[in-house]
Amino acid sequence: HDAVDIIRTKRDSGTLNRDQISWVIDAYTRGVVAEEQMSALAMAIYLNGMSESELGHWTRAMIDSGDRLDFSSLSRPTVDKHSTGGVGDKITLPLTPLVAVFGAAVPQLSGRGLGHTGGTLDKLESIPGWRADLDTAEVMHQLDALGAVVCAAGTGLAPADRKLYALRDTTATVESIPLIASSIMSKKIAEGTGALVLDVKVGSGAFMKDLASAEQLARTMVALGRDAGVRTTALLTDMSAPLGRTVGNALEVREAVEVLAGGGPSDVVELTVALATEMLRLAGKDDVDVAAALGDGRAMDVWRAMITAQGGDPDADLPQARDTDVVTAETSGVLTALDAEVIGIASWRLGAGRARKEETVQAGAGIELHVKAGEAVTAGAPLVTLHSDESERFARAREALAEAFDITPAAEGADADTARSV
Ligand code: URA
16 A cells, blocks of 8 residues: 555545555554655545545544453443533533443543643542543443543553544644544544443534534434444534533532532533433433432532542642632623633633643633623623633733623613713
C-alpha cells in the first residue's frame, strides 16, 4: 500500500476499501504513515466525507489499533453514557452513582477537557486525594463492588484515535461527522460496554450548532454502535445555554453533590434522570423510580463509596479560587439569552480549562451564574461571579462576556420608564 495513493483517492472523492483503511490506520499508529500524510487524509475526509462502508471499516480499524476490555465476567449488566461535550455539563457525576443504585454497572472511562468544554476528570480531580488512573483489575473490582467507576481511559484503548484527535485539533479537521463519530464510537466500543446512551448536544456551546447536523451525528453513531453489537440510543439535548448554575471544576462538583443530595438546578436534575432512565431501560431495568434515589440518599451513598474507593475524601472542603469578581446587569428586564459558548470561553480564560494538553487547570476557577435565561434581572444586580486564582484574568474574561447576555426590557418596566420620562 501507498499512503499517497490513498490520499489521492480520497482527495478525488473516490472510495477506500477495507484493506486500504486498515493498512493506513495501522501504519499511522506505528509511525510508518507520517503526520503530514494523515493530516492531508483527514482534510480530504473532512471535505469529501466517507461512505457508510468506509466509516464502518475506519471505526473497526481504530478499535483494532489497541486493546478491548471485556466486562462479560461481571454479575451486573454494563451501560455507559457519552456526551459530545458542553458547557457546565457535569451530568456524569450524579448520573454514574444514580444508575449503579439500580444494579447496573457504569464504566465511565473519560477524558480531560480541551478547549472551552470541561473534562470530567478535571472536575473530579478537584476533590482532595481523588485519583483518575486505575488499572484494569481495579476497574473490574470497583464495577463489581459498587457498579460505578469514573477514571481515565487507559492509553491502550484506540491509540489511533489518541494520535488522530490531537492531529485534527491542530489542522481544523475536528468538525467532521464521520471523524467525530468514528473517534467517539471506537473508544466506547473498545471500552467493552454492553449498552450506550449518547447525549448529543445541539446549540452554540456544542460541536453541532444546528439540529439537522446533530441528528445526522446521532444516527451515524447509533448505527456504528449497533453494528458492533452494543445496544445504543441517543438523546438530542440543548446546549445553547450552560447546564446548571456553575461552570468550572470544583464549582461543578459542588453542584453535582447538591443534585445527589436531592436539590440542585432543575435542568441538571431533569437531564440526569432522563439519561439514567434510558440507560436503565437499555440495561433491562424498566419501571424503576430513578428520581427517588436522588431524594432518599441512595445515589449519594454510591457517590461517597465511589470517591472513597479512588482515594478521594467526599467530606473534604473543595478548593476555592483566591479571587472573585462580580459582573452586574447594566439594565433591567428579562435575560432572554445566555450564550453557552461565550460562558465556556470566559471560564476557560479564568483558568478552568486548558489550551494545550500539557497545561494544568485551576480547581477553583470558573463562573457562577446568578440568573438563567428566562429570569428577571434588575440593573445593578449580580449576573455572574467570576472565580480565579489570578485576578489579572478577570479583564479578559469580562471581554469575552461582553456578548454573553441578552437583556430585553420587560413590558411593564418599559411602560414605567416611559411614564417617568414624559
Ligand atoms: N470527542 C471525541 O472523542 N472525538 C471527537 O472527534 C470529538 C469529540
